[in-house]
């Protein structure tokens with residue numbers, strides 16, 4: 213197994229510590245600064261992964277739509293519509309989405325295990341990586357609220373089977389969303405399952421559940437949020453009052469579905485989208501191919517993540533807003549990041 217460069221992952225750790233979703237402008241400036249350093253080796257890993265994903269055979273029951281719901285497409289208003297909306301959520305614009313099948317929940321540990329057992333695929337966090345010419349043991353990023361200087365730590369041995377480090381386990385956690393999943397891992401699973409990741413425009417359509425121009429999937433009233441979404445209540449990150457009953461990720465379907473019958477589109481764990489992230493994406497929609505920003509072979513681009521997580525708070529992230537955008541490097545494996553799939557009709 214060829215080691216990959218994880219420079220971008222360490223950049224991500226810096227970004228999450230610095231901004232925790234708060235300052236998109238800072239993120240993009242830092243991203244630009246890193247390009248020269250990491251372009252060569254990162255691109256190589258990216259190409260290698262895309263080839264590996266392409267070779268994955270689709271499972272035999274290709275027609276299976278178990279755990280999915282077929283939804284009618286429609287036209288909606290994409291973009292920010294509250295005082296908390298950030299610059300990258302504008303301008304508002306109309307998007308038209310086709311009918312499609314959608315996973316009702318985030319992909320769970322049990323579902324992801326079937327993929328690994330069928331293919332022998334090795335997730336990004338289970339691979340060695342290179343940094344400054346040295347090779348390091350596999351691992352992933354784990355959140356540490358006790359350390360304000362470095363909330364995110366690289367922990368050797370952390371991966372989807374050990375989300376919080378080598379001593380942690382997913383035993384008896386089959387119905388929790390799988391995490392420590394890179395964008396490549398999500399793409400690989402989707403290929404095997406005969407599905408794909410949602411585009412960012414699809415994700416917001418699905419997340420809104422038909423609530424055009426409303427801030428949350430239940431309306432505009434934040435005061436009842438703990439009834440509808442797993443996020444962080446209290447003084448982030450030092451005290452979590454757990455008004456929603458969960459300190460960390462919750463089993464899928466622990467909170468009410470949105471009006472489309474989809475669970476945890478807001479909160480619980482962030483979810484990967486197909487798109488490469490651009491802060492000014494909504495001003496250059498004509499650059500999309502098949503409804504999303506592709507540029508697979510420019511791996512320095514972050515990929516879009518959506519929906520927020522159990523670590524999002526009202527003071528520091530608000531990722532559970534319908535229009536909120538965020539991104540991570542495609543090799544990021546994080547304790548609060550998973551995915552779900554869609555399937556074309």
Ligand SMILES: [Ca+2]
Nearest residue numbers: 442443456458
């Ligand atoms: Ca919570």
Ligand SMILES: [Ca+2]
Nearest residue numbers: 476479481519
């Ligand atoms: Ca989610």
